[in-house]
Amino acid sequence: MEHHLVLRVVSKLIIPPILLFGLYVQFHGDHGAGGGFQAGVIIAVAFILYGLVFGIPRLLRVLPWRFIRASMAAGVLLYAGTGAASMLMGADYLDYAPFGATPVEGQHLGILLVELGVGITVASVMLAIFIAFAARLPSQIKDEEW
Amino acid sequence: MIAGATAGFIAKHLPVLVVLVPLMAAPACLITGNRHATWAIATLASWTSFALTVALFIRVAGQGPLSYSLGGWAAPFGIEYRADALNAFILPLIAGIASFALPYARGSIGRDVEPRQQNLFYSALLLCLAGLLGVTITGDVFNIFVFLEISSLASYVLVAAGGGRDRRAFKAAFDYLIMGTIGASFFVIGIGFLYMATGTLNIADLAHRLATAPADRTVRMAYGFILVGIGLKLAMMPLHQWLPNAYSYAPPAVTAFLAATATKVSLYVLIRFLYTVFGLDDPFEAQTLKLLVMPLGIIGIFAASTVAIFQNDIRRMFAWSSIAQAGYMLTGIALMTPQGLAASLVNIVNHGLTKGALFMAVGMLTLATGTSRLSDLRGIGRTMPWTMAAILAGGLGLIGVPLTAGFISKWALVSAALDAGQWWLAGAVLLSSLLALGYVWRIVETACFGKADETRVIEPVPLAMVIPAWGLLAVSLYAGVQPALIMEGANAAARSLLPHLTGVGG
Numbered sequence: 311m312e313h314h315l316v317l318r319v320v321s322k323l324i325i326p327p328i329l330l331f332g333l334y335v336q337f338h339g340d341h342g343a344g345g346g347f348q349a350g351v352i353i354a355v356a357f358i359l360y361g362l363v364f365g366i367p368r369l370l371r372v373l374p375w376r377f378i379r380a381s382m383a384a385g386v387l388l389y390a391g392t393g394a395a396s397m398l399m400g401a402d403y404l405d406y407a408p409f410g411a412t413p414v415e416g417q418h419l420g421i422l423l424v425e426l427g428v429g430i431t432v433a434s435v436m437l438a439i440f441i442a443f444a445a446r447l448p449s450q451i452k453d454e455e456w
Numbered sequence: 457m458i459a460g461a462t463a464g465f466i467a468k469h470l471p472v473l474v475v476l477v478p479l480m481a482a483p484a485c486l487i488t489g490n491r492h493a494t495w496a497i498a499t500l501a502s503w504t505s506f507a508l509t510v511a512l513f514i515r516v517a518g519q520g521p522l523s524y525s526l527g528g529w530a531a532p533f534g535i536e537y538r539a540d541a542l543n544a545f546i547l548p549l550i551a552g553i554a555s556f557a558l559p560y561a562r563g564s565i566g567r568d569v570e571p572r573q574q575n576l577f578y579s580a581l582l583l584c585l586a587g588l589l590g591v592t593i594t595g596d597v598f599n600i601f602v603f604l605e606i607s608s609l610a611s612y613v614l615v616a617a618g619g620g621r622d623r624r625a626f627k628a629a630f631d632y633l634i635m636g637t638i639g640a641s642f643f644v645i646g647i648g649f650l651y652m653a654t655g656t657l658n659i660a661d662l663a664h665r666l667a668t669a670p671a672d673r674t675v676r677m678a679y680g681f682i683l684v685g686i687g688l689k690l691a692m693m694p695l696h697q698w699l700p701n702a703y704s705y706a707p708p709a710v711t712a713f714l715a716a717t718a719t720k721v722s723l724y725v726l727i728r729f730l731y732t733v734f735g736l737d738d739p740f741e742a743q744t745l746k747l748l749v750m751p752l753g754i755i756g757i758f759a760a761s762t763v764a765i766f767q768n769d770i771r772r773m774f775a776w777s778s779i780a781q782a783g784y785m786l787t788g789i790a791l792m793t794p795q796g797l798a799a800s801l802v803n804i805v806n807h808g809l810t811k812g813a814l815f816m817a818v819g820m821l822t823l824a825t826g827t828s829r830l831s832d833l834r835g836i837g838r839t840m841p842w843t844m845a846a847i848l849a850g851g852l853g854l855i856g857v858p859l860t861a862g863f864i865s866k867w868a869l870v871s872a873a874l875d876a877g878q879w880w881l882a883g884a885v886l887l888s889s890l891l892a893l894g895y896v897w898r899i900v901e902t903a904c905f906g907k908a909d910e911t912r913v914i915e916p917v918p919l920a921m922v923i924p925a926w927g928l929l930a931v932s933l934y935a936g937v938q939p940a941l942i943m944e945g946a947n948a949a950a951r952s953l954l955p956h957l958t959g960v961g962g
Contacts, residue, residue, distance in 0.1 A: 383483030390480045397465075403472040405528030 350432025385431025538595030563920030639688030646681030693756035708819025716812035756783030761891035814850030834906025851896035
């Protein structure tokens with residue numbers, strides 16, 4: 311990728327806004343359009359773009375494989391754990407009402423946590439699928455052949 | 457104090473805890489990484505959920521149906537988990553088989569999955585378990601689809617795990633994936649039609665609305681799609697092609713687990729849809745059962761048993777026998793009497809126990825000798841008498857010899873057929889036992905009367921495989937000697953589904 315100055319500079323310029331937009335979609339999900347699924351994909355796209363331009367080995371230095379695999383599970387655990395927490399606080403599974411002073415406040419916090427879990431899992435699963443396929447290429451296409 | 461509070465907590469959340477324990481243990485296994493620790497987590501989770509399912513069964517038997525609304529949203533709008541006499545009867549089978557399969561997997565999985573990937577294997581097994589339990593306990597048809605997909609996707613991975621030893625497992629898993637996905641798509645299309653016709657997804661609400669409204673073409677389309685979709689999942693005769701390969705090439709622990717649970721849960725879903733949701737008041741639905749499912753079941757019994765006789769691979773032979781057994785269960789369902797339904801339910805449990813034990817014993821045989829081909833196993837009965845005795849005991853159960861669990865289920869089916877005046881069906885069931893005798897005899901003949909190969913190397917079988925296999929076999933033999941508990945559970949379930957036909961039952 312040594313020759314692709316334009317690609318490198320442009321992708322470095324747009325990766326931070328993509329991440330920022332992903333976070334916006336993530337946390338704005340309960341006010342407007344958005345939520346964990348969409349945000350997860352957008353955040354994964356930022357890293358996939360990085361991997362496409364700078365290569366999988368450098369992507370894996372930013373996000374080690376162990377970390378990706380652990381966060382796939384961590385998102386599910388956060389979701390299920392939120393439900394378990396509501397059970398421990400005396401409500402039904404995934405009933406977020408006891409999380410806040412008022413039921414509405416509790417629902418607000420609960421849905422935020424659950425959506426965060428969804429976002430983490432979706433982002434890491436998208437990345438894992440991309441890396442699983444991309445890392446199988448026997449030898450990457452040489453720079454001179456671009 | 458704390459014990460009392462815990463008991464109260466468990467009692468309050470029992471229906472959801474049954475699914476939640478394996479569902480949360482699965483990602484925990486993925487994070488843990490260490491294969492010994494993951495095995496311990498997985499085994500503990502399956503035993504816990506087995507204990508919970510037994511508690512649920514006792515509670516439902518004593519106090520009647522139990523409803524739990526997820527997220528605090530009340531039933532027809534929110535997702536409801538509902539345990540009644542039918543699914544509380546099936547749940548302990550699923551979790552119980554998993555409780556035997558996990559210790560067994562510890563002894564056998566080293567052959568198929570390399571050590572650093574074993575946590576992924578246990579994770580997939582727990583997800584499959586959680587999915588199957590979820591399908592069974594939920595009272596929401598779309599939730600059934602979601603859990604069916606969780607369990608199916610996990611089971612494709614589990615079948616493909618056999619690829620480390622035999623690469624044909626990959627193709628078997630791929631075929632299973634394609635057929636299973638087609639089945640799931642048909643199923644969800646059927647649910648879509650139901651939603652179109654009624655505007656609800658809750659099973660009890662669906663049953664109520666379909667009972668009061670005249671069945672129109674939309675409902676009949678839903679019926680057709682769901683019948684074919686679930687038929688694929690349970691390997692109903694012309695839709696069974698994925699099964700022999702999947703069972704033959706999966707790791708032994710997976711074959712034992714899937715053969716005893718996955719198709720059984722699909723049968724449960726079929727029973728739930730036919731008897732609770734559709735209710736079979738519409739002549740179209742009843743006639744389809746009588747004129748399509750019944751003949752397919754009988755063709756399945758005879759064709760699959762005949763194919764089993766000519767198999768050289770012992771695992772494939774028993775896989776075909778599973779297709780034949782699904783035929784028995786379908787004919788019982790298609791009788792549309794409480795006795796027939798009870799016979800199918802008894803067969804679901806008894807065959808699950810027998811086939812689980814049988815595939816475990818066969819797994820021991822293939823691990824010790826390195827082959828599952830009958831032509832390579834001549835005279836194996838003299839070198840491995842105990843393992844062959846276990847296989848023979850399971851095989852006698854498949855034939856339906858008295859004092860085995862298989863006898864109880866065949867007896868129930870034959871008497872149900874006679875009660876319904878279908879003497880020819882009773883005759884067919886008895887006649888088909890001869891075919892089962894045919895394939896079991898082939899194993900006995902090869903193992904006991906063949907000339908032993910002196911150069912054969914027999915590897916020691918780990919105790920972690922021997923104990924679960926014999927344990928499960930003991931349970932299945934006990935179910936044959938003391939059938940009262942299973943018969944009562946099945947009769948109660950059948951009566952609860954067909955209240956307007958309160959026959960004597962069994």
